[in-house]
Amino acid sequence: MIRRRDSLRLTAQKLALRKKRAAFAIISVALGVIVVVTADSLLEGVRDVAVKTLWTEEIAPDQIRVYAGENPYNFVLPGEERGQKTKRRLQYLSESVFEEIRGWPGVEAADRPVVVQPVSLNAFAGRPGAVAELQGVPEPMLLRYVTNRALLSGTTKAIPLVVGERNVRLRFDEKHGKLEADPAGERTWLGRDLTILLGDNYAQLSRFQYDYKKRQYTALSDDEATLQRDSLERNFRAQYDTAIFNTTLTLKGRVVGFCPGKKVLMPLEAAALCGKWIDQRNRLAARNLERETDDVAYPEFGRRAPKPGEYTEGVVLVKPGADIEAVAKRIEELGFSATTRARAFENQVRAFDSSLRVVKKVAFAFGGLIFGLACALVWSTTSKTVSDSRPDIGLFRALGATKRDIRRLFLGEAMLQGVLGTLFGMALGWALALTISHWVISFARRSTFDPEEALLIPRSIFSLNLKFCLLLVAGAAILSLLAGLLPAQRAANVDPVQALKRE
């Protein structure tokens, strides 16, 4: 009986005799493995990054975002609307709905949030990310983030503002073109007076640009800034009377606390007044008043537009310790959509996982297909080797090799091709995945303007799944063994008498 080690050696020697054919089979196996290993090594890492950076912090843990029954901007067929299919009909939020929710146990506040834009805050002018929007929220929600109550109750006419932590944690060093952590952090911002410029149509203008080569921000030159302003103004001129449209209102604000993310919160009442001022200004400035009416914005074949007193979005704040999910469920029972931070996170993860699964399935199917073809190639190579090796098989049998020895030699050859191809493919797959990871991370770092978000980007999205790799090698060994089974059996059954006959 031939020794295992000698069997492997003979197999390797025979394989070396047919270098080209064996290399072709090995490379084919490797190609399939490269696709699978690359996908597997990267997708896990991509998911990790996604989970870390999923944007859910805009919703506070004790807050529920409520939306009208269905997305009001979805276009539906007119027949559906006219057919009175109530379950599909859009249901807007109204003051009576908020009133009902406010009466539930565990609910602290329920109201519509007011978004005020365009607006600019003078203290944020030196930052790459502009603040062009204020959010009016119910007072209890604002109070959750107020760090210093004395500032709030102080005798001042300034509007209390809660600013996002992301806006204040880092500051821009114009001299070095770098964003640096503010050592004093939030402390220096608390109580700071800010100027709020309502109706600043240029609030979203970029003040800085990122230099990819130098890897730093640079301030826009005066000419560049003017070009941007001119471009925006050209668009405004067609729609508005710019003399009115460029009118702004200056208000005084004061930082009273910090909230997650980049938003800036203010009391609901103040926001409503600010919003009203901007609406009035816009209506006065509009050259074509019809453009501003809801009937025109939502034609008869689309969804019904919200009437005065109807809202598409609301915010519900639950009391500390209350069951937020129970409240969200009750809201859903009323026929509205409810989103909590946990639900938003779950939905985003689910949506992301679903996309990943599709990518993974496609990659694995493609890799599997190549691998299947490679197995066919292993079968063909081993078959040809058997045909070419008949004299050797005859000699080996005459010298004392058993049928089992012969079978093992050829099975070993098939398996060696599969395993070598898999190992080769794995190494190349890892190398490719590492390279792609490097590209992706470099690209992500270059294209992320939010410095805090950039900190969440890891050094690599490459991950090594050893269990999967072991399974892959085992699978490849088994599949290539199966591919070599028939040729090996044929080799074992070669008649030595016939094989030894010299043609």
Added chain:
Amino acid sequence: MIHLENISVDYPLKSGRVPALRHVNLDIAAGDFVAIMGPSGSGKTTLIQLIAGLLTPTAGEVIVSGENLRQLNDRKISGFRNRTIGFVFQFFNLPNYYDALDNVALPLVFAGVDEPTRRTRARELLTEFGLAERMRHTPDQLSGGEAQRVAIARALVNNPKIILADEPTGNLDRDTGTHVMELLQRVNRQRKVTVLLVTHDEKAAAFAHRVLRIEKGELA
């Protein structure tokens, strides 16, 4: 050592069965040197293949070294071939991808002998046969006589009791053939190995203790 009893071998062909051997009875004692002569197609090689267990007779019994070959399964008969039989072929049958040393050691691979032992034994034999300088040469780098000496060394490496030589001089010139026959004779005398030689060549057959003639599958 070798006992063939009423052996018949038929080859199945499309046109019917063709008899290769008919009622052959043969006894060869241990240490004997027997030559079998006969024209082409007379059944000489079939006889050798029967004794090596590569072929199963249609009828009769083959008993070699006390083993009834018909009763052995593949594993046992392969082991028997490996331990008991040494083959010398007309065309040497030395794989070109092995050098002389590895070719000689090949039967030991199938015997499960470890590599250092294999190499030592192969080296000893090649040195004994005057091929010490040729160990690392591949068969296509050897002359016909050298190649056949390597083949004889390979046949002897596992210390077999029997050497079956099928036309060992058929592919060699006269002088080289004589040297090969002298080597086989020496092996027979010194190692007490039974040699069964199949040949057309009267000169080669003259080295044997006795010569048997076979014609149309029957021993004369």
